[in-house]
Amino acid sequence: MSFETPGPVEAQLRGAISPIEEIIEEARQGRMFILVDHEDRENEGDLVIPAQAADAAAINFMATHGRGLICLTLPAERIEELGLPMMALHNSSRHETAFTVSIEAREGVSTGISAADRALTVATAIDPEKTAADIATPGHVFPLRARRGGVLVRAGHTEAGCDVARLAGHYPSSVICEIMKEDGTMARLPDLVDYAKTHDLKIGTIADLIAYRSRNDNLVVETACSQVTSEFGGDWEMRIFTDQTHGVEHVVLIKGDISSSGPVLCRTHALHEASDLLGLGPKPAGELPKAMELIAAEGRGVVCLFREPRHSLYAPEDEGPRTIKQTGLGAQILSKLGLHELELLTDSPQTTYLGLDAYGLSIVGTRPILKDA
Incomplete structure (x- = not known):
């Protein structure tokens, strides 16, 4: 299932959702709004306001009417400037929400918890x-580190908060708070429609923000193209795409004519030296060569090799198989290749891929790599 396909509830209530341009304008005017994500992700709505506009009244409204945890989204660069360590060394939360240690303004606050104190900390x-000398830890404000590249890299409220503030011409940071109902359960979209009317707030979706940015922003550029011959599958067209956020190069191998109609057989593969070269870790050895051979036998297809900007050479995974993947950069690359319908080569067909429809992509089926070999 792709993240941008509206769920049945969102489709039914589409008329209550404002265009993302209106949400950006609300942010430009320093007004609060609601951002919701997909029913198959966190399925929640957050109150959001650009950090520059987050005064004591806004913080108090969030505490009174939002009831969730009040957090401050910050770009990675600012987190580094303030020297804030991450709350967890190994993030095993389902959506990898990047909490740092909590903070407080070092000067001008009393207990730190009042709306005015938290606004000053923000x-x-x-x-x-x-600088870091002006911040104390721990405190009563919870910073969240946004991924470089924003919602095109990770489709979360953290990145959305920074993106909307930036697009509105503000410092790229927002204060966000999950919306809970009076009984303590999370407010879902049907609840939020009435909530928004009561408090005169507009509702936007992260899906629409991704679509907006995908139309207007570009994080990857093609930097090289050549013909290569591999032991696995023979001749390929190799194209290199560079991620402008981190400068990392990603490799695409193309077999045959992928411009013709019909689904294209595709293997997306996160390169990791320990697994791919040494056979270490939980990933089965031989997946990549076998996938290349299967595409060669098909006569038409694509292998996308994605590289992480930084990772440990060997880091054992202890959180089990991932069931949700953020696919922003990969989706941009596949879209640049002119692809639309994909048939994935994977031994994990249950995996949910997020963030595809905004790029005109859809997964129409899967094929095994090693399980039926």
């Missing part, structure tokens, strides 16, 4: 004139 954290 203002201090986003002030470019302030």
